[in-house]
Amino acid sequence: MRGDDVRTGELFSYVDLEDRVRRGHPLRAIRLIVNEALGSLEGAFAALYSPIGRPSIAPEKLLRAMLLQAFYSIRSERLLMERLEYDLLFRWFVGIGIDDAAWNHSVFSKNRDRLLEGDIAAKFLSAILAQTKVKALLSTDHFSVDGTLIEAWASMKSIKPKDGPKDGSGEPAAAGGGRNAEADFHGDRRSNKTHASTTDPEARLYKKGKGKEAKLCFMGHGLMENRHGLLVDACLTQADGHAERVAALHMIEPRADRPHAITLGADKAYDTEDFVNELRSMKVTPHVTQNANGRRSAIDGRTTRHRGYVVSLRIRKRIEEAFGWIKTIAGQDKTKFRGRDRVGWAFTLTAAAYNLVRLPKLLAVST
Incomplete structure (x- = not known):
C-alpha cells in the first residue's frame, strides 16, 4: 500500500521546519520544481502500489531523499538515513516531521526498488523538462x-570462464582460498565472449583506449x-x-x-x-x-x-x-x-539531479 506524502507540522514540537530553512536557500527553489514534477507523476505512482495493505514509504519522499544523496555526495543509504536523523534541512526537503523517526536503511532500500518497476527515473526527468518555465529554456x-x-560494482577477480566448472546453482564455481583469494592474471587472456563476472554478469570488460586497462x-x-x-x-x-x-x-x-x-x-x-x-x-x-x-x-x-x-x-x-x-x-x-x-535507473535519476542543481539560477536569469 502506498504511503502518504504528508509532513507533520508543530503538533508535538515547538520547532517548525519551515522556519528553520532560510528563505534564500537553494533547496527551496529546487523543491518547488521537484514537487511540481512529482505531482504530475501521481498516476504512475498509484499504478505501482496495491490499494490495500500496510502503508509504504511515500514514493515522493523516496525520490526526494535520493536527490539529496546525489546533491550532497552521500555514498550509501545507511549514511543517508543517519543524516536524515539529525539534519533539519534534510527532514524539511524530504517531507518528514521533526518528531518522526528516520527509516531503517534496509527498509528504505527495499521500498526504493519498487520504483524500478515503473521506470520512474525517466518519467521524473521528463516531468521536470515538461514544466512550462523549464521548457522555455x-x-x-x-x-x-x-x-x-x-x-x-564488481571485482576483476569475479571474472570466470563461461565454460568453467559450475556449482550447485549453475553458476561458475569459485576458486579456493576464500572470497578474495590470491590470483595471478599475468598471461591470462580474458574477453567478453569467453568470460563473465559472477558478481554482475551484465557488466562488460571495456577499456577507454590503447594502453588503458580493461575494467568491468x-x-x-x-x-x-x-x-x-x-x-x-x-x-x-x-x-x-x-x-x-x-x-x-x-x-x-x-x-x-x-x-x-x-x-x-x-x-x-x-x-x-x-x-x-x-x-x-x-x-x-x-x-x-x-x-x-x-x-x-x-x-x-x-x-x-x-x-x-x-x-x-x-x-x-x-x-x-x-x-x-x-x-x-x-x-x-x-x-x-x-x-x-x-x-541505468540511478544514472538517469542523477541526470535529473544535475538539471535541478542548475535550474534555479537559469530560471532566475530568465525571469
Whole structure:
C-alpha cells in the first residue's frame, strides 16, 4: 500500500521546519520544481502500489531523499538515513516531521526498488523538462550527445570462464582460498565472449583506449540541448564499441520528427559512415568532429562549410560538465548497484539531479 506524502507540522514540537530553512536557500527553489514534477507523476505512482495493505514509504519522499544523496555526495543509504536523523534541512526537503523517526536503511532500500518497476527515473526527468518555465529554456533545434563509462560494482577477480566448472546453482564455481583469494592474471587472456563476472554478469570488460586497462563497466549516454547545456535524455547500455552510436540514434529519433532539420554535435568516435548517413536520413545534420586518424572522414564540406558546425563543436564539450558532476558529485563514477536496469535507473535519476542543481539560477536569469 502506498504511503502518504504528508509532513507533520508543530503538533508535538515547538520547532517548525519551515522556519528553520532560510528563505534564500537553494533547496527551496529546487523543491518547488521537484514537487511540481512529482505531482504530475501521481498516476504512475498509484499504478505501482496495491490499494490495500500496510502503508509504504511515500514514493515522493523516496525520490526526494535520493536527490539529496546525489546533491550532497552521500555514498550509501545507511549514511543517508543517519543524516536524515539529525539534519533539519534534510527532514524539511524530504517531507518528514521533526518528531518522526528516520527509516531503517534496509527498509528504505527495499521500498526504493519498487520504483524500478515503473521506470520512474525517466518519467521524473521528463516531468521536470515538461514544466512550462523549464521548457522555455530548452533548445529544440540543436543538441549534443556523448557517452561515459560507469565502473561496475564488481571485482576483476569475479571474472570466470563461461565454460568453467559450475556449482550447485549453475553458476561458475569459485576458486579456493576464500572470497578474495590470491590470483595471478599475468598471461591470462580474458574477453567478453569467453568470460563473465559472477558478481554482475551484465557488466562488460571495456577499456577507454590503447594502453588503458580493461575494467568491468557499463556505458552511460546523455543527450544535451545546446542553449543552456541541460540533459534532455539519458540512458545506460552495456559497454561495447557500437553502444554510443546506437544510443545516440535512439535518443535523437523522437526529436527528429519536425519540418526543419536539427543538428547533433558529437566527438570523433561518432564519425562513421553508417551513423552519419542514418542521421541525415532522419533530417538531422551531423555536427560530428572529423576523425583524421588515417582514414577518410564521413563529414565533408557540405557540413563543415557552415559557421554553425564550428559553434556546435565548441558547445558540445559542455556535456562533459554534466558527466563530471554525475560521476564525481553524485557518485556514479563507480556504481553501487548491480544489473543494467538498476545502474541505468540511478544514472538517469542523477541526470535529473544535475538539471535541478542548475535550474534555479537559469530560471532566475530568465525571469
